[in-house]
Amino acid sequence: MMEALLKHLIDITCQRDHTLLNSSVVSALQALTGAEQVRVHELFRFRHQLFVQPKAWLQNGAVVLAEDSTQIENQGEPISRFPSLISAIRDRQNCVEEMTAAGARILWLPIWLNDKVSTCLEVTNPAPYCDNTLRVLEGILGVYRNYQSILDYSERDSLTGLLNRKTFDEKFSRLLAASAPEGAPHESEDERRHHAKAASQWLAVVDIDHFKRVNDQFGHLYGDEVLILVANLLRSSFRAHDRVFRFGGEEFVVLLRSTTLEEAHRIFERFRISVEQHAFPQVGQVTVSLGFACITQESPVVILGHADQALYYAKENGRNRVCYYDGLVSSGLLHSEMANDTVEFF
Numbered sequence: 009m010m011e012a013l014l015k016h017l018i019d020i021t022c023q024r025d026h027t028l029l030n031s032s033v034v035s036a037l038q039a040l041t042g043a044e045q046v047r048v049h050e051l052f053r054f055r056h057q058l059f060v061q062p063k064a065w066l067q068n069g070a071v072v073l074a075e076d077s078t079q080i081e082n083q084g085e086p087i088s089r090f091p092s093l094i095s096a097i098r099d100r101q102n103c104v105e106e107m108t109a110a111g112a113r114i115l116w117l118p119i120w121l122n123d124k125v126s127t128c129l130e131v132t133n134p135a136p137y138c139d140n141t142l143r144v145l146e147g148i149l150g151v152y153r154n155y156q157s158i159l160d161y162s163e164r165d166s167l168t169g170l171l172n173r174k175t176f177d178e179k180f181s182r183l184l185a186a187s188a189p190e191g192a193p194h195e196s197e198d199e200r201r202h203h204a205k206a207a208s209q210w211l212a213v214v215d216i217d218h219f220k221r222v223n224d225q226f227g228h229l230y231g232d233e234v235l236i237l238v239a240n241l242l243r244s245s246f247r248a249h250d251r252v253f254r255f256g257g258e259e260f261v262v263l264l265r266s267t268t269l270e271e272a273h274r275i276f277e278r279f280r281i282s283v284e285q286h287a288f289p290q291v292g293q294v295t296v297s298l299g300f301a302c303i304t305q306e307s308p309v310v311i312l313g314h315a316d317q318a319l320y321y322a323k324e325n326g327r328n329r330v331c332y333y334d335g336l337v338s339s340g341l342l343h344s345e346m347a348n349d350t351v352e353f354f
Protein backbone atom coordinates (compact mmCIF):
# COMPACT_ATOMS: atom_id res chain seq x y z
CA MET A 9 0.00 0.00 0.00
CA MET A 10 2.71 2.44 1.06
CA GLU A 11 4.69 1.71 -2.06
CA ALA A 12 1.65 2.21 -4.31
CA LEU A 13 0.83 5.46 -2.55
CA LEU A 14 4.34 6.80 -3.06
CA LYS A 15 4.32 5.76 -6.69
CA HIS A 16 1.10 7.71 -7.28
CA LEU A 17 2.33 10.75 -5.38
CA ILE A 18 5.44 10.82 -7.54
CA ASP A 19 3.27 10.49 -10.63
CA ILE A 20 0.94 13.33 -9.57
CA THR A 21 3.75 15.72 -8.74
CA CYS A 22 5.76 15.14 -11.91
CA GLN A 23 3.01 16.54 -14.15
CA ARG A 24 3.53 19.85 -15.86
CA ASP A 25 -0.03 20.77 -16.79
CA HIS A 26 -3.54 20.53 -15.45
CA THR A 27 -4.70 17.97 -17.99
CA LEU A 28 -2.02 15.43 -17.08
CA LEU A 29 -2.44 16.24 -13.40
CA ASN A 30 -6.15 15.42 -13.68
CA SER A 31 -5.33 12.18 -15.42
CA SER A 32 -2.87 11.11 -12.74
CA VAL A 33 -5.21 11.98 -9.87
CA VAL A 34 -8.00 9.89 -11.43
CA SER A 35 -5.71 6.86 -11.75
CA ALA A 36 -4.36 7.36 -8.24
CA LEU A 37 -7.83 7.48 -6.71
CA GLN A 38 -8.98 4.48 -8.68
CA ALA A 39 -5.98 2.40 -7.71
CA LEU A 40 -5.83 3.45 -4.05
CA THR A 41 -9.53 3.50 -3.16
CA GLY A 42 -10.86 0.95 -5.64
CA ALA A 43 -13.50 3.46 -6.77
CA GLU A 44 -15.90 2.41 -9.48
CA GLN A 45 -15.85 5.84 -11.10
CA VAL A 46 -13.71 8.94 -10.55
CA ARG A 47 -14.41 12.17 -12.38
CA VAL A 48 -12.64 15.52 -12.31
CA HIS A 49 -15.03 18.37 -13.10
CA GLU A 50 -14.22 21.94 -13.93
CA LEU A 51 -16.58 24.64 -12.70
CA PHE A 52 -16.79 27.72 -14.88
CA ARG A 53 -18.90 30.78 -15.35
CA PHE A 54 -20.50 31.44 -18.71
CA ARG A 55 -22.77 34.43 -19.16
CA HIS A 56 -23.30 34.73 -15.40
CA GLN A 57 -24.25 31.06 -14.92
CA LEU A 58 -22.15 28.40 -13.26
CA PHE A 59 -21.50 25.23 -15.29
CA VAL A 60 -19.93 21.89 -14.46
CA GLN A 61 -17.88 20.11 -17.11
CA PRO A 62 -16.10 16.75 -16.82
CA LYS A 63 -12.39 17.03 -17.67
CA ALA A 64 -11.22 13.48 -16.87
CA TRP A 65 -13.01 10.25 -16.02
CA LEU A 66 -12.73 6.46 -16.16
CA GLN A 67 -13.95 4.37 -19.04
CA ASN A 68 -13.31 0.63 -19.17
CA GLY A 69 -10.61 1.01 -16.55
CA ALA A 70 -8.69 3.69 -18.46
CA VAL A 71 -8.59 7.46 -18.00
CA VAL A 72 -10.33 9.55 -20.66
CA LEU A 73 -9.49 13.25 -21.03
CA ALA A 74 -12.05 15.75 -22.31
CA GLU A 75 -9.33 17.68 -24.17
CA ASP A 76 -8.45 14.64 -26.22
CA SER A 77 -12.04 13.78 -26.88
CA THR A 78 -13.41 14.80 -30.24
CA GLN A 79 -16.93 15.04 -28.86
CA ILE A 80 -17.36 18.77 -28.74
CA GLU A 81 -20.95 18.60 -27.58
CA ASN A 82 -19.54 18.03 -24.09
CA GLN A 83 -19.96 21.65 -23.08
CA GLY A 84 -20.90 21.20 -19.47
CA GLU A 85 -24.17 21.26 -17.56
CA PRO A 86 -25.65 23.95 -15.31
CA ILE A 87 -24.67 23.42 -11.68
CA SER A 88 -28.38 23.24 -10.77
CA ARG A 89 -28.26 19.57 -11.92
CA PHE A 90 -25.85 18.79 -9.07
CA PRO A 91 -27.64 19.61 -5.79
CA SER A 92 -25.07 17.81 -3.61
CA LEU A 93 -22.27 19.81 -5.14
CA ILE A 94 -24.21 23.03 -4.61
CA SER A 95 -24.72 22.23 -0.94
CA ALA A 96 -21.02 21.28 -0.51
CA ILE A 97 -19.98 24.65 -1.92
CA ARG A 98 -22.64 26.62 -0.07
CA ASP A 99 -21.60 25.08 3.27
CA ARG A 100 -17.88 25.32 2.43
CA GLN A 101 -17.50 21.57 2.86
CA ASN A 102 -14.59 19.48 1.63
CA CYS A 103 -16.78 16.44 1.15
CA VAL A 104 -20.49 15.68 0.77
CA GLU A 105 -21.87 12.16 0.36
CA GLU A 106 -24.81 11.39 -1.88
CA MET A 107 -26.69 8.11 -2.22
CA THR A 108 -27.87 7.19 -5.70
CA ALA A 109 -31.19 5.47 -6.33
CA ALA A 110 -29.22 2.27 -6.99
CA GLY A 111 -27.62 2.47 -3.54
CA ALA A 112 -24.14 3.53 -4.71
CA ARG A 113 -22.34 6.31 -2.86
CA ILE A 114 -20.99 9.41 -4.54
CA LEU A 115 -18.50 11.62 -2.76
CA TRP A 116 -18.52 15.22 -3.98
CA LEU A 117 -15.16 16.78 -3.22
CA PRO A 118 -14.78 20.48 -4.11
CA ILE A 119 -11.16 21.64 -4.32
CA TRP A 120 -10.86 24.91 -2.43
CA LEU A 121 -8.17 27.29 -3.61
CA ASN A 122 -8.09 30.80 -2.12
CA ASP A 123 -11.69 30.48 -1.00
CA LYS A 124 -12.87 29.56 -4.50
CA VAL A 125 -13.78 26.31 -6.21
CA SER A 126 -12.91 25.80 -9.84
CA THR A 127 -12.39 22.03 -9.72
CA CYS A 128 -14.34 19.26 -8.08
CA LEU A 129 -13.89 15.51 -7.81
CA GLU A 130 -16.70 13.00 -7.94
CA VAL A 131 -15.86 9.56 -6.56
CA THR A 132 -18.44 6.78 -6.90
CA ASN A 133 -18.31 3.50 -5.01
CA PRO A 134 -20.92 0.81 -4.36
CA ALA A 135 -20.00 0.51 -0.65
CA PRO A 136 -19.01 3.06 2.00
CA TYR A 137 -15.27 3.59 2.52
CA CYS A 138 -13.48 2.59 5.69
CA ASP A 139 -11.67 5.29 7.70
CA ASN A 140 -8.30 4.24 6.42
CA THR A 141 -9.33 4.64 2.77
CA LEU A 142 -10.96 7.97 3.52
CA ARG A 143 -7.69 9.21 5.01
CA VAL A 144 -5.77 8.13 1.89
CA LEU A 145 -8.36 9.89 -0.25
CA GLU A 146 -8.04 13.05 1.83
CA GLY A 147 -4.26 12.94 1.51
CA ILE A 148 -4.39 12.57 -2.27
CA LEU A 149 -6.81 15.49 -2.45
CA GLY A 150 -4.45 17.63 -0.38
CA VAL A 151 -1.55 16.89 -2.72
CA TYR A 152 -3.78 17.52 -5.74
CA ARG A 153 -4.91 20.89 -4.36
CA ASN A 154 -1.39 22.07 -3.51
CA TYR A 155 -0.05 20.96 -6.83
CA GLN A 156 -2.88 22.62 -8.69
CA SER A 157 -2.09 25.92 -7.03
CA ILE A 158 1.57 25.61 -8.08
CA LEU A 159 0.54 24.86 -11.67
CA ASP A 160 -1.90 27.78 -11.72
CA TYR A 161 0.91 30.03 -10.64
CA SER A 162 3.18 28.93 -13.47
CA GLU A 163 0.53 28.73 -16.21
CA ARG A 164 -1.39 31.89 -15.51
CA ASP A 165 -0.74 35.57 -15.90
CA SER A 166 -0.71 37.06 -12.42
CA LEU A 167 -2.67 40.23 -13.28
CA THR A 168 -5.60 38.76 -15.20
CA GLY A 169 -5.56 35.06 -14.30
CA LEU A 170 -5.63 34.18 -18.01
CA LEU A 171 -3.27 31.57 -19.44
CA ASN A 172 0.17 33.01 -20.11
CA ARG A 173 2.17 32.92 -23.31
CA LYS A 174 4.35 30.08 -22.10
CA THR A 175 1.40 27.69 -22.27
CA PHE A 176 0.34 28.69 -25.78
CA ASP A 177 2.24 26.12 -27.87
CA GLU A 178 1.08 23.20 -25.79
CA LYS A 179 -2.60 24.29 -25.79
CA PHE A 180 -2.40 25.02 -29.49
CA SER A 181 -1.19 21.54 -30.41
CA ARG A 182 -3.76 19.93 -28.13
CA LEU A 183 -6.52 21.87 -29.84
CA LEU A 184 -5.26 20.73 -33.22
CA ALA A 185 -4.95 17.11 -32.13
CA ALA A 186 -8.44 17.07 -30.60
CA SER A 187 -10.04 18.60 -33.65
CA ALA A 188 -8.39 16.55 -36.40
CA PRO A 189 -11.15 14.62 -38.18
CA GLU A 190 -10.55 10.96 -37.44
CA GLY A 191 -10.38 8.68 -40.44
CA ALA A 192 -12.06 11.27 -42.65
CA PRO A 193 -10.39 12.08 -45.92
CA HIS A 194 -8.40 15.28 -45.38
CA GLU A 195 -9.64 18.39 -47.07
CA SER A 196 -6.92 20.47 -48.62
CA GLU A 197 -6.07 23.79 -46.96
CA ASP A 198 -7.73 25.64 -49.78
CA GLU A 199 -10.94 23.63 -49.58
CA ARG A 200 -11.11 24.14 -45.84
CA ARG A 201 -10.44 27.85 -46.01
CA HIS A 202 -13.06 28.52 -48.60
CA HIS A 203 -15.66 26.25 -47.17
CA ALA A 204 -17.54 28.78 -45.07
CA LYS A 205 -19.94 26.19 -43.63
CA ALA A 206 -17.25 23.75 -42.45
CA ALA A 207 -16.23 23.79 -38.80
CA SER A 208 -12.65 24.91 -38.24
CA GLN A 209 -10.52 26.20 -35.41
CA TRP A 210 -9.75 29.90 -35.25
CA LEU A 211 -7.06 32.06 -33.74
CA ALA A 212 -7.69 35.69 -32.84
CA VAL A 213 -5.35 38.40 -31.61
CA VAL A 214 -7.09 41.08 -29.55
CA ASP A 215 -5.49 44.43 -28.78
CA ILE A 216 -6.92 47.29 -26.71
CA ASP A 217 -7.17 50.49 -28.74
CA HIS A 218 -5.11 53.50 -27.64
CA PHE A 219 -4.22 51.79 -24.40
CA LYS A 220 -1.24 54.08 -23.94
CA ARG A 221 -3.67 56.97 -23.58
CA VAL A 222 -5.48 55.16 -20.74
CA ASN A 223 -2.19 54.83 -18.87
CA ASP A 224 -1.09 58.37 -19.65
CA GLN A 225 -4.41 59.95 -18.75
CA PHE A 226 -5.49 57.90 -15.75
CA GLY A 227 -2.32 56.20 -14.54
CA HIS A 228 -1.12 52.60 -14.52
CA LEU A 229 -3.49 51.43 -11.81
CA TYR A 230 -6.48 52.30 -13.97
CA GLY A 231 -4.66 50.77 -16.94
CA ASP A 232 -4.32 47.54 -14.97
CA GLU A 233 -8.00 47.68 -14.02
CA VAL A 234 -8.93 47.96 -17.72
CA LEU A 235 -6.78 44.90 -18.48
CA ILE A 236 -8.53 42.91 -15.73
CA LEU A 237 -12.00 43.93 -16.93
CA VAL A 238 -11.20 43.15 -20.58
CA ALA A 239 -9.86 39.76 -19.43
CA ASN A 240 -13.16 39.12 -17.60
CA LEU A 241 -15.14 40.04 -20.71
CA LEU A 242 -12.95 37.64 -22.72
CA ARG A 243 -13.52 34.86 -20.21
CA SER A 244 -17.28 35.27 -20.28
CA SER A 245 -17.50 35.63 -24.08
CA PHE A 246 -16.00 32.27 -25.01
CA ARG A 247 -16.92 28.69 -24.29
CA ALA A 248 -15.22 26.41 -21.84
CA HIS A 249 -13.20 24.53 -24.46
CA ASP A 250 -11.94 27.72 -26.11
CA ARG A 251 -8.71 29.11 -24.72
CA VAL A 252 -7.83 32.70 -23.82
CA PHE A 253 -4.26 33.91 -23.24
CA ARG A 254 -2.66 37.17 -22.24
CA PHE A 255 0.35 37.44 -24.48
CA GLY A 256 1.77 40.39 -22.60
CA GLY A 257 0.94 44.08 -22.42
CA GLU A 258 -2.52 44.76 -23.83
CA GLU A 259 -2.46 41.88 -26.30
CA PHE A 260 -4.63 38.76 -25.88
CA VAL A 261 -4.94 35.62 -27.98
CA VAL A 262 -8.06 33.45 -28.30
CA LEU A 263 -8.27 29.89 -29.65
CA LEU A 264 -11.78 29.16 -30.79
CA ARG A 265 -12.66 25.52 -31.27
CA SER A 266 -14.79 23.88 -33.95
CA THR A 267 -17.06 26.45 -35.41
CA THR A 268 -17.90 27.87 -38.83
CA LEU A 269 -16.45 31.07 -40.23
CA GLU A 270 -19.80 32.76 -39.90
CA GLU A 271 -20.15 31.77 -36.24
CA ALA A 272 -16.54 32.70 -35.44
CA HIS A 273 -17.13 36.13 -36.92
CA ARG A 274 -20.32 36.52 -34.91
CA ILE A 275 -18.67 35.41 -31.65
CA PHE A 276 -15.72 37.80 -32.08
CA GLU A 277 -18.03 40.63 -33.06
CA ARG A 278 -20.17 39.99 -29.98
CA PHE A 279 -17.06 40.24 -27.80
CA ARG A 280 -15.98 43.49 -29.51
CA ILE A 281 -19.43 45.00 -28.84
CA SER A 282 -19.43 43.86 -25.21
CA VAL A 283 -16.18 45.79 -24.64
CA GLU A 284 -17.46 48.83 -26.52
CA GLN A 285 -20.60 48.85 -24.37
CA HIS A 286 -18.92 48.22 -21.04
CA ALA A 287 -18.67 51.20 -18.71
CA PHE A 288 -15.07 51.15 -17.42
CA PRO A 289 -14.86 52.92 -14.03
CA GLN A 290 -13.36 56.39 -14.45
CA VAL A 291 -11.98 55.59 -17.90
CA GLY A 292 -15.39 55.37 -19.61
CA GLN A 293 -15.35 53.73 -23.02
CA VAL A 294 -12.61 51.36 -24.16
CA THR A 295 -12.55 49.58 -27.51
CA VAL A 296 -10.61 46.65 -28.92
CA SER A 297 -9.43 45.66 -32.38
CA LEU A 298 -9.34 42.00 -33.33
CA GLY A 299 -7.67 40.11 -36.17
CA PHE A 300 -8.40 36.45 -36.73
CA ALA A 301 -7.30 33.62 -39.00
CA CYS A 302 -8.20 30.03 -39.68
CA ILE A 303 -6.03 27.44 -37.94
CA THR A 304 -4.58 25.29 -40.69
CA GLN A 305 -1.71 22.81 -40.76
CA GLU A 306 0.68 25.73 -40.86
CA SER A 307 2.82 26.45 -37.81
CA PRO A 308 1.43 28.47 -34.88
CA VAL A 309 3.90 31.25 -35.71
CA VAL A 310 2.52 31.57 -39.26
CA ILE A 311 -1.10 31.56 -38.07
CA LEU A 312 -0.33 34.11 -35.36
CA GLY A 313 1.31 36.19 -38.10
CA HIS A 314 -1.88 36.03 -40.19
CA ALA A 315 -4.08 37.12 -37.29
CA ASP A 316 -1.55 39.88 -36.49
CA GLN A 317 -1.71 41.17 -40.05
CA ALA A 318 -5.50 41.30 -39.85
CA LEU A 319 -5.22 43.09 -36.51
CA TYR A 320 -2.81 45.60 -38.01
CA TYR A 321 -5.30 46.21 -40.81
CA ALA A 322 -8.08 46.78 -38.24
CA LYS A 323 -5.85 49.31 -36.42
CA GLU A 324 -5.03 51.12 -39.64
CA ASN A 325 -8.66 51.27 -40.68
CA GLY A 326 -10.42 52.89 -37.78
CA ARG A 327 -9.86 50.45 -34.84
CA ASN A 328 -12.81 48.98 -32.84
CA ARG A 329 -13.33 46.36 -35.52
CA VAL A 330 -12.97 42.66 -36.30
CA CYS A 331 -10.97 41.68 -39.41
CA TYR A 332 -10.54 38.25 -40.95
CA TYR A 333 -7.20 37.48 -42.58
CA ASP A 334 -8.36 35.26 -45.47
CA GLY A 335 -11.24 37.64 -46.20
CA LEU A 336 -8.81 40.53 -46.49
CA VAL A 337 -6.46 38.51 -48.68
CA SER A 338 -9.18 37.29 -51.04
CA SER A 339 -10.59 40.78 -51.45
CA GLY A 340 -7.12 42.08 -52.27
CA LEU A 341 -6.86 44.28 -49.16
CA LEU A 342 -3.98 42.29 -47.71
CA HIS A 343 -1.22 40.44 -49.49
CA SER A 344 -0.56 36.92 -48.39
CA GLU A 345 3.07 36.46 -47.42
CA MET A 346 2.93 32.92 -48.68
CA ALA A 347 1.93 32.85 -52.28
CA ASN A 348 1.54 29.09 -52.39
CA ASP A 349 0.16 26.73 -49.82
CA THR A 350 3.39 25.79 -48.19
CA VAL A 351 2.81 23.32 -45.42
CA GLU A 352 5.37 23.26 -42.68
CA PHE A 353 5.76 20.30 -40.40
CA PHE A 354 7.93 20.15 -37.35
Ligand SMILES: Nc1nc2c(ncn2[C@@H]2O[C@H](COP(=O)(O)OP(=O)(O)OP(=O)(O)O)[C@@H](O)[C@H]2O)c(=O)[nH]1
Nearest residue numbers: 215216217218219220221223228231232257258323
Ligand atom coordinates in the same frame (compact mmCIF):
# COMPACT_ATOMS: atom_id res chain seq x y z
N1 LIG B 1 -1.22 49.54 -17.01
C1 LIG B 1 -0.51 48.68 -17.75
N2 LIG B 1 -0.04 49.10 -18.96
C2 LIG B 1 0.65 48.23 -19.72
C3 LIG B 1 0.89 46.91 -19.30
N3 LIG B 1 1.60 46.28 -20.29
C4 LIG B 1 1.79 47.20 -21.29
N4 LIG B 1 1.22 48.39 -20.97
C5 LIG B 1 1.19 49.62 -21.76
O1 LIG B 1 0.39 49.45 -22.92
C6 LIG B 1 0.70 50.49 -23.85
C7 LIG B 1 0.63 49.93 -25.25
O2 LIG B 1 0.70 50.99 -26.13
P1 LIG B 1 0.92 50.85 -27.72
O3 LIG B 1 1.40 49.47 -28.04
O4 LIG B 1 1.77 52.00 -28.13
O5 LIG B 1 -0.46 50.96 -28.36
P2 LIG B 1 -1.84 51.66 -28.02
O6 LIG B 1 -1.68 52.94 -27.25
O7 LIG B 1 -2.70 50.61 -27.37
O8 LIG B 1 -2.40 52.03 -29.42
P3 LIG B 1 -2.97 51.09 -30.59
O9 LIG B 1 -2.66 49.65 -30.23
O10 LIG B 1 -2.27 51.51 -31.80
O11 LIG B 1 -4.44 51.33 -30.63
C8 LIG B 1 2.07 51.01 -23.45
O12 LIG B 1 1.92 52.31 -22.95
C9 LIG B 1 2.52 50.07 -22.32
O13 LIG B 1 3.26 50.75 -21.32
C10 LIG B 1 0.41 46.51 -18.01
O14 LIG B 1 0.56 45.36 -17.55
N5 LIG B 1 -0.30 47.42 -17.29
